[in-house]
Every structure is written in C-alpha cells, then in structure tokens.
Amino acid sequence: MSYSTPPTLLTPYPPHKVAGVLFGAAYGDALAAPTEFIRSAAQIRATFAPSGPTDIHTGHVTDDTQMMLAVGRALLVSGDIDNLAQKLRREFIAWLHAPDNNRAPGMTCLQACRALEHVQAGGKWQEATVHGSKGCGANMRVQPVAFVASAEARAGAAQLQAALTHGHPTALAAADLTAQTIYLLLTGTAPTQLLPALRRYIASQRAVYHEDWLGDLWKWGGDTPHNFIARGWDECSGVLERVQAALGLIPAEADPCDFTGEGWIAEEAWATALLCFLLTPDDAPKTLRRAATTKGDSDSLACLAGAFAGAYLGVDAFPAEWHGRIEYAEELERQSKAFGGRQ
Numbered sequence: 001m002s003y004s005t006p007p008t009l010l011t012p013y014p015p016h017k018v019a020g021v022l023f024g025a026a027y028g029d030a031l032a033a034p035t036e037f038i039r040s041a042a043q044i045r046a047t048f049a050p051s052g053p054t055d056i057h058t059g060h061v062t063d064d065t066q067m068m069l070a071v072g073r074a075l076l077v078s079g080d081i082d083n084l085a086q087k088l089r090r091e092f093i094a095w096l097h098a099p100d101n102n103r104a105p106g107m108t109c110l111q112a113c114r115a116l117e118h119v120q121a122g123g124k125w126q127e128a129t130v131h132g133s134k135g136c137g138a139n140m141r142v143q144p145v146a147f148v149a150s151a152e153a154r155a156g157a158a159q160l161q162a163a164l165t166h167g168h169p170t171a172l173a174a175a176d177l178t179a180q181t182i183y184l185l186l187t188g189t190a191p192t193q194l195l196p197a198l199r200r201y202i203a204s205q206r207a208v209y210h211e212d213w214l215g216d217l218w219k220w221g222g223d224t225p226h227n228f229i230a231r232g233w234d235e236c237s238g239v240l241e242r243v244q245a246a247l248g249l250i251p252a253e254a255d256p257c258d259f260t261g262e263g264w265i266a267e268e269a270w271a272t273a274l275l276c277f278l279l280t281p282d283d284a285p286k287t288l289r290r291a292a293t294t295k296g297d298s299d300s301l302a303c304l305a306g307a308f309a310g311a312y313l314g315v316d317a318f319p320a321e322w323h324g325r326i327e328y329a330e331e332l333e334r335q336s337k338a339f340g341g342r343q
Contacts, residue, residue: 010075011149012341013186016314018147019336021182022072024284024310025143026065026326027318028302030056032292033103036299041255044293052293054285059325063095063105064303067141069328070095071161072335075144085125085213088161093117106137112165124215131167131220134232136269138162138171139178140300143307146182147339154179155205156213163217166266169232172214174266176205177236178304181274185311191281194274195244202240206233239271246275255294262296269297273304277312284309284317 012018031053035044044052070091077087095101096113108130115128142161148154155176162175177198184197209218209225222228239260246259256275261268276291287309291302309317315336323329 010147010339013147013339014314015336015340016316017186017311018340019315019333020310020313020317021143021146021186021307022068022310022332022336022339023315023323023326024306024308024318025068025303026061026306026328026332027056027322028288028291028304028306029061029065029299030059030326031288031306032298032302033060033062035292035294036062036104036297038298039295041253041257041293041295044298048293052289054289056322056325059322059327059329060103061327062103062299062303063101063109063137064140064300065328066095066098066101066103067092067109067137068143068303069331069335071141072144072339074161075148075157076335076338084157085160085164088164089116089125092164106135108133108135109137109165116164125164126167126215126217126220129163129165129167129217133166134168134171134174134266135166136263136266136297136300138166138266139175139270140303142175142178143182144335144339145175145179146186146307146311148179152210154183155208156210159210160213162266163214167217167220169221169229170235171232171266172229173202173205173232173236174270177201177267178270181270182307182311185308191278191312194278195240198240199237202233202237206230236267236270239267243271243275243278247278250275250279256290256301257294257296262294263301264297269300269304272296273301273308276301276305277308281309281312284313285319 074087074091092113145158158176158179159172162171207226209229218225218228242260260271263269263272280286291305
C-alpha cells in the first residue's frame, strides 16, 4: 500500500520526529517482546545481563505495533469523522484474520474485533466493544492519532480508536492522554514542562464527552455522558500524581512498575511509560531498556516509551542498525513519510 499526501484531518510535523514516534514505538516493542512474561526486573537483568535487553535482535514485534499500523492506515485513508469509525473497524477486522496475528494478542482486542465483524453489516460498534475493559490495548496503538492537527479531532479520534474495543471511560481518557503526550513532545514541550501541561489538559477535558465520535457509548456505563467520562479522567489524574511522586524518589535499579503500576491497564501503561521516559529524556535507548526491564507489560510499556522518546528526540536517537532489522520496516517508513508530509 502506498500513501500520498496526508488527508485534510492531518498536518505535517518534522519528519524525523514523526519517524521517531512510529519507529520508536516499534523498537521498544521489539526490544521488550522477550521480557513481557518475565515477572521480575531482577530476573530480566540476569537473563539479559547486566542491565536488561540492549538489542532488538531479529526485530520481531508484537500486536502492539501491528495495531498501531492499523490505526495509521485508517487515518491515512480517512480524513473525516464520518469515515473513521468504519475505516478503523475494517482495519481491526483485517488484523483479526491476519496470518501474522500470532503474537499473544490481548483477549479484549480479539473479543471486540470478533464482535465488530459480527455487527459490521449494520449494527452499532458501541454494541461490540468490551464495556468494562480498560486494558492497555486501548492506548498501545494510538500513536498515529498524535499527528492529527485539530485538538478536538485528535481527542475524539484517540478516544474512538480505543472505544471500538475498550469501552471503559478510563481506556478512552488514557488513550487521549497518550496521544496528547506525543503531540506535546512533537510540538516542543520540554520534558520538565510535560506534567504541568498534562495536568492542565486533564482539567480541561474532565467534563468533555465527544458525542460526535462516541455516540451513545456512555449509556453502557454511566448515568450521564459527563459523569461517564469524568470517571476516566479522575483515574488518570490519580496515576499522573504517582508519576510526579516517583520522579523524586525512584532508585536507579528500581522497577518503575512498583511506583506507577505494571501497565496491563491503560492508565498505568501511559503513566509507567511516561515515567520511564522522564527518568532519561535525553537517552532514548536507556529509556527503552528501563521500560523493557520491568515485571509488567514490558512490550507495551517500551512501545509507548519509545514513542515518547522518538517524539522528543527524533528517529536518529535510536541505533541506526535497528532500522534494517525491525519488522514492518517498509510500512513504518511509508507511514512516516505520509504523516510527515513527504511523498
């Protein structure tokens, strides 16, 4: 598949930073894929002595990168809100049946995508989503939405792509915050200013329900649209304060999961990845190693941390030799060029 110029929904950002987001996410995913199911940071360091994994080896990624590319494709062939839900649904169903969808994908994503296929002929996607789930599948794939120019469309699209599979309000808020974090770094926010900026964003969004994007999703989990979405923002606000507290006291060899959660749920995946980035914002490989050397959902944590590092530092902050070994390199390059405004 080839792409031309981005649709009107999007605007070009610095190409090296766009590539940094997408390749950085894939690099983190590949680096941490072997550590995802090792349940202690000490054991990971013993297995990948002395300080955790340092190389992506064969470059094989997980469902995190596969679904990120699916979201990217949906955005690049869409461009209006009426179309995006259908494009996302089509891409998610294609991923469901893809022969390389054999990377231990999340059960919520599988269940919801099967349901999306069942209702495709005319049913509502709101009936297909797993309403009680706020798993990290909601935001480990949201990275391309950060390239959307309009603040309202960026928030709506981030929440929509989460909502198709994960209907819990915290899944929506965490996906929105993940995209917003990448956007802030793309547009020049310094790491030292990131937490205050995110705190302001949470406050501004707490009562905002994006009905044009989400329809009546709130009816499955709240008494009003505003009360429904506020629950999600409140949980994200709480974990953001844990990031702030951890920055002042986390020891060098400590597992970030002990401070902000293991990352199996969306708000903790965002927060722990953010913590890993903020601990070493000027050293992208070290950020990825810290996220990979955790007892939690290491591949998703490193995937998000890689996107944050790439948005801030650009693709050249990662080892150049990884480019030739990362799985889906051609598709990552095509999407990077399209989102970066290059033919």
